[in-house]
Amino acid sequence: MESVSSPVKKKAAERQHRAEVLLAGEQLRLRLHDGKLIKDRRYHLRTYPNCFVAKELTDWLVEHKEAPDRETGIRLMQKLMHHNIIHHVCDEHSDYKDARLLYRFRKDDGTFPLDKDVKVFLRGQSLYEKMVSIEDSILKAREENEVTYQRTVFGCELIDWLIQEGETESRKEAVELCRLLLEYGIIQHVLNKHHFFDTKILYQFCINFRRRRRLTELLSEEALRSLPESPDSPFCLRKLSSEQSASFHSVQPAKEIKMVSALRRSSVTSLSGASCSYFPSPPSLGVLPSIDCNPKSVLTRPVTTDELLSPGAPYVKKTLTIVGDSVGWGFVVRGGKPCHIQAVDPGGPAAAAGMKVCQFVFSVNGMYVLHLDYQVVGNLIMTGPRTLVLEVMEAIDEQMP
Structure with missing residues (x-):
């Protein structure tokens, strides 16, 4: 049975890190809208919608303990710029400057680049949300070699579900999709030994889509891989109260x-x-x-x-x-x-x-x-x-x- 090669594992880890940056950036964007840091701003007789002032955001990051100091806050925002999540409103500055300059999230002005990596990530996110939201979810806690893994599914069971839900038209197409999700670090064999197969092999979702991210996590890929599950994680099989x-x-x-x-x-x-x-x-x-x-x-x-x-x-x-x-x-x-x-x-x-x-x-x-x-x-x-x-x-x- 085909095993996962080292280059595939390395590439999947890199893509998984990018997915974490996208999630952290989106959570930050929504918090800034909520805190009214993002708003329409006027400069030189021109109005720029949905912008934030770099200096004000750096202040906010330090104040809300998202960054220990201004230098770290600048590095975090530069990370988001590198991943095309934020940009200067006129694209005059390729770096994030801790000054009274206007920046904007690309999600807010429609310039967010939907490349192949992002599309695969969004596809996996959509499938995951659909699976965990139904009452009798196919994602369950299961044991492998006396170790319990949360939110797992057998390969053949996942293929059956994709076809039943109309997500794919054939088993071949479903297998191709799942292999793509594995190569992008969205799912993996629980022991990370095998590629995806339409058999009774156990797989799990690697990315915890709902966990609240701390921005400082983005500065270390190793830290991202070793993070424990938080109480708010769907991997803990914890249901939200009706309240x-x-x-x-x-x-x-x-x-x-x-x-x-x-x-x-x-x-x-x-x-x-x-x-x-x-x-x-x-x-x-x-x-x-x-x-x-x-x-x-x-x-x-x-x-x-x-x-x-x-x-x-x-x-x-x-x-x-x-x-x-x-x-x-x-x-x-x-x-x-x-x-x-x-x-x-x-x-x-x-x-x-x-x-x-x-x-x-x-x-x-x-x-x-x-x-x-x-x-x-x-x-x-x-x-x-x-x-x-x-x-x-x-x-x-x-x-x-």
Whole structure:
């Protein structure tokens, strides 16, 4: 049976490190939006949207103990620049300077480069979120050589699931996808001895997508590989309480709209060759923030699925057909079980189709989603077709809860 060669292992480790940088950068971006460090700024009679001042950010990093000193903070931001996560608003400076200069996250202005590495990472992230969000997940704790590994799956079982869920059309295509995920350090054999095979060999996800990252981890690849699982890790098989999953701390809806509008579908290009079918339209990294980064709910009280579906409930179902434009669909979904519409861009396709804040998402492209949280629903939307068909439920008297 084919083993994993040293060059493959080395390359997978490098790609895994880049994935950690992407996750840490996205978590930082959402925290800065939440803390109002990112905002529209005016300089020399010109307004630059969604920017931050380098000196202010360095102050923030030290103040929030994300960096022990200014020099480390500068190195951290330079790391994000090197990975094309942030850039100077006019691209006049290739380095991060601790001065009153304006920088911006590429996710906020639609210039984030979706190369092959990023697309594979987003694909793996989407599959992982889909797996861990269902009640009877195929990812389980299993033993191998008297050692228990969390979130594992047998190779043949993963192939069956990919075909059953419509993620791939054939076993050959599913195997090619899984081998690609292994080569990119997203999954691996639990003992890191074998490549991927469609047999009863045990594999696990290597990347903990939901763990809260500390920025200083990015300065050491060895530290990233040896990090223990945190209590918030999905690898610990720990379920969030209903109170946690329904709580929000956030930016204003207007700011959230700007973030959504900045995600340009036009920048998405499919991979060449046999892999192109794996990546229809990659989901945004923004659907995976930690709980502290989520926006405050627009709902004045929680609403349960049973309440929506109970006979005689004061809710009506509507079908919305939304054709995405060059920058997306123009709305934000938040919450879970059921999800709700958090914000709508008044000039976007969703608003034109009749979408309103506080509507509850009943189905996405024919798939019932009242039992899913916003991360899974967001992935379904972002990985689906450009023309989006949503069924939503809203209060009959338009007095939203």
